[in-house]
Amino acid sequence: MNRRLLSLDALRGFDMFWIISGEGIFHSLANVVMDKHGLVRNAQDWQTASNGHLSYYEQLLILISNQLHHTPWNGFTFYDMIFPLFIFISGVSMPFSYHKYFNQTEPANKINAKKKLYIALAKRTLILIILGMVVNGLLKFQGYENTRFASVLGRIGLATFIAAIIYLNSSFRMQILWFILILTGYCAMMLLIPVPGYGSGNLTPEGNLSAYFDRLYLPGKLHKTIYDPEGLLSTIPAIASAMLGIFTGQFLKQQSGAFNPKQKTGILIASGIALLLLGSAWDLFLPINKNMWTSSFVLFSGGWSVLLLAMFYFIIDVKGYHNWCLPFVWIGTNSILIYMAAHGLIDFGSTAEILFGGIIGKAPAAYQQALLWCGVLVLQLKLLQVLYNRKLFLKI
Template sequence: MKQRILSVDIFRGATIILMVLVNTPGTWSNVYAPFLHAKWHGYTPTDLVFPFFLFIVGTSIVFSYKNKRTNSGTYKKISVRTLKLIGLGLFLGAFTISFPFIKDWADIRFPGVLQRIGVVFFFASILFINVKWKPLIWITLVLLVGYWLLMTLVPVNGIASTLDRAPNNLANWLDVRLFGTHNYRPDYDPEGLLSTIPSIASSLLGVFTGLILLSKQEKKATILMGIGGSFLIIGHLWDIIFPINKALWTSSFVLVTAGWANLTLALIYYLTDVKKIQFGSIFRYAGANAIIVYFLSSFISKIMGQIKMGDSSLHGWLFQKIYVHDFISMELSSLLYGLTVVAFYCAVAYFLYQKKIFIKV
């Protein structure tokens, strides 16, 4: 059991470290292509990071709630954690270093990464403790197929819906109508309302992986690899009519990212549980306090971006003074800055782990 949980912790920690890395380059003007999101359709390695985390949220739910009963105490714990995650996300969206330390109302972003994690955790947890695994498969299929039909068949203001970044894109239109100026961009939000539906499916697919890891099945790594490969094939075939798109969190995107997640976790499980190879301790440290590491990295980055240093910010000043040199490219300088940030939060995670401080959100 410890090793199974260890493999999940390593996967979670590696995902968080990647989230910190891709979110904190030295400059967004010079970033290697794999560390950028796809402009719209398609995906890059960076586009795998957030769905990997939602996937592992689902896997972790199995370990956390496999023996929990459907009573008021369990629902209370799930609800409190959900509200904490949403509250932290809203705090990040509203905070500014200028008094009174909150942005103008029109500039506060309502959707966000932590908000989505909270909502997905809530629904995936409630479904897991109330629904058997076979009906849960059908629910997952309904979420994916239903979202596909919504996005392609429902017209917007009498105009056929599109999957392009346009006013008659149903998900984008709904976010603008509901949130107005509180979106990530004026015309859409990558963590918007409608696209949260298939993101729940991302977590439910992680639930099924957790059930496999807890089962008495032999050759679990082989099973996960087979599932992962199947998801990749189906997802890329679905891409032909429902393009892979992170901003819209399309159903094909859900399957492709879950496919890669299963393949990655299968490899970690094979190395740690089957071959008994000890590795990835730093990932385990980060995984043990994953949400706090992500929150701190986002919060401190936000502060450093707002503190003025001459004509630049503290972030920009440090990058220019320490990392920018004539003998290396700007892309490499930007990456080295990000790696330094990652090293710092790995050290923080190591300190917390050694002190047995596990901050549960």
């Protein structure tokens, strides 16, 4: 199975949808419900005070909106999964992308192919680091101390680069050993290495080893002042998130063996549940925490990632239901482009207001913000559809 998995593009698009416009739509709709019933959102844990008069639809909107916020520190929400899911998907794609290298039989050809892959990987990583800094405001030229060097795209580039190097140079057994070493080694560092003034095993925002490491060695501005959620040390376990994807991709790519596509779906589901249980067990010793990207977070978010892939894979690639997911495919095949565009390159909000403002103005005031976000989504999807139909993709 060397063909591209449509479910992988669709899942990538589903993942990206929430951070380009989906969250804006659902937050706006939830705000309508909360204003209607006089509910107050707790700023600390994003829970709502229910007055017992909400319909099922209204409760669902508030539930979705609540899940579209990061947990303040320990814990897990759907929004915490978006980033590791993207890294996981990048890992799944590697066995399909690099199959030509492994099909080389001549040693000289294999060496040349590996050199080309290394160069391509290095270029991709460097480009993603630079693009991440651009998203953070690099081109505003605010000076070294006010420039944030760590970024979402930078972590994607670094984590997938190292995971790819391990994949290209290790047997499957060694990949598993690397995976275990990364998670256990990071856990040991976080729990055993003392931080001056805080001691060892301090997992508070200011006292954990990852934050201390960022304060010492991460140049420029830290996103959260005392730590950076995309910092240096916490990028190490993100490599394991990519490797979980690589394991999954190798399993799905297998053409021979005892497992048909439906059986593969079942194994994926069982594996996802097992990862959730392992992550929950590890949470007893090292909390599930996105900001520190703890080992338990890798397993727990990985479990949900595998389960989501199993669902998309079964519906799209096994059962063959394709049409419904085309908008997600448009997003997923140009995910970096739309991420960059939605985070500063294009003002979709102002454009939507210009194009749809007259129509939106005729709607009840409470719904106008949600309709504006729907207009943003329409513009984004139309742009991506045109690019998809013309086979124009930003390939990094």
